[in-house]
Amino acid sequence: MQAISNSMMQTDLDTIHAFLPCRTPDVWIENALADPHTMLVDHAHCEKKAASTALSLMYRYVDNPDLLNKMSRLAREELRHFEQVLGIMKKRGIRYGHLTPSRYAAGLRQAVRPQDPGRLVDMLIVGAIIEARSCERFAALAPHLDATLAAFYTGLLKSEARHYRDYLSLAEKAAGAPIDDRLAVFLALEKDLIEQPDAEFRFHSGPVAAGSDHA
Secondary structure, three states: OHHHHHHHHHHHHHHHHHHOOOOOOHHHHHHHHHOHHHHHHHHHHHHHHHHHHHHHHHHHOOOOHHHHHHHHHHHHHHHHHHHHHHHHHHHOOOOOOOOOOOOHHHHHHOOOOOOOOHHHHHHHHHHHHHHHHHHHHHHHHHHHOOHHHHHHHHHHHHHHHHHHHHHHHHHHHHHOOOOHHHHHHHHHHHHHHHHOOEOOOOOOOOOEOOOOOOO
């Protein structure tokens, strides 16, 4: 069973690597390992924001039963992950507090069309990309972490991969047509956001140059 599970996980990762426009830069991995405090605090914020986004879509699109079902499950899972991160932080003496957001999500959403149905399609594409990148980063980080955190991040891969697939299928259904052109727009934006340097380290930031403020 474990071999089957690992095989399925690798298949999910292969799919996500093929979907995303680039891998996480090695410098970002170094940033994360140098600042595990900020990594965990911002990870908690990301889980909470993911739940909030799912709930927001549920409130706006009440006539979309497939979206309602998938986003309800997603919100519950993200809040559970939020609780789990808080639990890990508590054991490590890390206090949860405010952090300025990275430019990542806002940078992706700058291309979202203002009117539906285009707005819904684009918001779902953004959701798919964020979930895919989260999954890719969990996998990239896990080999470098202590046993407890590595097991936790590896355990998140399955749900994050499913969230990516759910968002993408909902986007395709909402569009009622191929979404390749819109995907290309957002994936090009994502590549720049992941590869271009950032001033502050965050879970979805680009690499932070030496001498920059990590906090």
